[in-house]
Amino acid sequence: MAFQLLMICSLLGLGSAWNQPSTCYVRQSSCSGDSEVKEDTRRIRETLESSLTSISASLEQLVKQKCEAVNTNPPTEPAATTDSPTEPAATTDPPTEPAVTTDPPTEPAATTDPPTEPAVTTDPPTEPAANTEIPPPIGTFDDPASSCSDISSQGRPSGEYWIATDRTSSPAQVYCDMNRTSCSCNTTGGWMRVANLDMTNPYQNCPAGFGQVNRDQPPLRTCGRGERGCTSTTYSTYGVEYSKVCGRIIAYQSGTPDAFHPYFRDRARSIDDGYVDGVSLTHGQSPRQHIWTFANAVDETRSTYYVCPCTRPDLPYTGIVPPFIGQDYFCETGSREAVSFIFYRDDPVWDGQGCGSNSTCCEFNNPPWFCKQLPLPTTDDIELRLCFDHNFSNENTPIELVEIYVR
Ligand SMILES: [Ca+2]
Ligand SMILES: [Ca+2]
Ligand SMILES: [Ca+2]
Incomplete structure (x- = not known):
């Protein structure tokens, strides 16, 4: 009897409470009597049979639907992808x-x-399209060019580039000028700047060996000679071959420089000597090769060997222009009047301006830009010498600006 009660209560879901005495007592009271147990068992059986019948009917219905779906689908098997929406229902x-x-x-x-x-x-095609406007990088540190001319031939604009030659141990950064017209020598593009001294820039200093000469109100910074004779500095051309040189030098007369008088006084002087009061630009050594000379004359009142041939063309010139420089020079003075040992800051020399009424020096060779076609191409560095044959108190022509280009 106890086993039957356990089975029935288990079917009713009350098994978990069987071991609890109080709950068991209640169940015992509700399960007392064989007639009641039989009646409960019958009801449970009927309930279970009804549930099984219902479940069986549902399964049959599902099987029927499945078969009907399969029977109607075969023709549409290719369109199996369209059947799938109906199959999800199954x-x-x-x-x-x-x-x-x-x-x-x-x-x-x-x-x-x-x-x-x-x-x-299709993007790369746009890059080649860019090639027509912006060529591939050239003249970089990792891919240095051989010269500004090579960079110019690729249509690059003016700017800083890196070049390397047989003479450069590592790439050198240079400024390439592609639009130069004032100093073009009838050739624009591919000019390499080798000298760029601008003492109006307070961050620039004089080349080694030169003495800085300052003037106040307004301030003026210039580079004078460091000793009697010639003070020299050399500008590297980095081994780049060139046959044209152009540039300009702006300076200020101080005292009484005498143009070509040093050569006139001692005609044994060669290009390797101080042949001028002023600047000598050369390349090479032993002997130097002349590029351009910048002579500074004492004043414009005389016709002696102290002045420029162009100072008084209305009077006979009694000096001598060194034959090894030919006509490749500028000659100018900052003084209009008689000899005076002052700093002539109002009229810079070799700027092609401020010449007196009788002078043609501002027209001779069209200063300030010179252009020199060399007889032969060279890779020589360019040497600048500032020369005077008298002492400091007598004469000096300190430099404010030097620009030199080669091509
Ligand atoms: Ca003098
Ligand atoms: Ca002199
Ligand atoms: Ca001048």
Whole structure:
């Protein structure tokens, strides 16, 4: 009897409470009597049978629907992807299968990605298109050019570039001028600047060996000679071959420089000597090769060998222009009147301006820019010498600006 009660209560879901005495007592009271137990068992059996019948009917219905769906589908098997929406009603598996069939479309979608890759390949065409406007980098530190001319030939603009030659141990940074017209020698583009002294820039200093000469109100910074005779500095051309040199020098007369008088007084002087009161630009050694001479004359009142040939063309010139410089020179004075040992800051020399009424020095060779065509190409460095044959108190012509280009 106890076993039967346990089974019945288990079927009623009350088994978990069987071991509890108080609850068991209640159940015992409610389960007393064989007639009641039989009645409960009958009801339970009827309930279970009814549930089983219902479940069985549902299963039969599902099987029937499944068969009907399969029978109507065969003709539309190719369109299996369209059946899938109805199949999900039958089972949840089919939807996952069409989901697999929808993956292939995503694979073609992946095949549409490659088209986007060609789209990337259409970008390179735009880069070559850029090639027509902006050439590939050249003249960089990692890919230095051989000269400004090479850079110019590729249509690059003016600017700083790196070059390397047989004479450079490492790439050198230089300024290439592609638009030079004031100092073009009838050739624009590919000019390399080798000298760029500008003492109006407070951060620039005089070349080694030169003495800085300052004037106040307004301030003026210049570079004078360091000793009697010639003070020299050399500008590297980095081994680049050139046949044209152009440039300008701006300076201020101080005291009484005498133009070509040093050569006139001692005609044994050569290009390697101080042949001028002023600046000598040369290249090479033993002997130097002349590029350009900047002579500074004492004043414009005389016609002696102390002045320029162009100072008083209305009077006979009694001096001598050194034959090894030919006509390749500028000659100017900062003084209009008689000898005076002052600093002539109002009229810079070799700027092609301020010449007196009788002087033609501001027209001779069209200063301030000189242009020199060398007889032969060279790779020599360029030497600047500031020379005077008298002492400091007598004469000096300190320099404010030097610009030299080669091509
Ligand atoms: Ca003098
Ligand atoms: Ca002198
Ligand atoms: Ca002048």
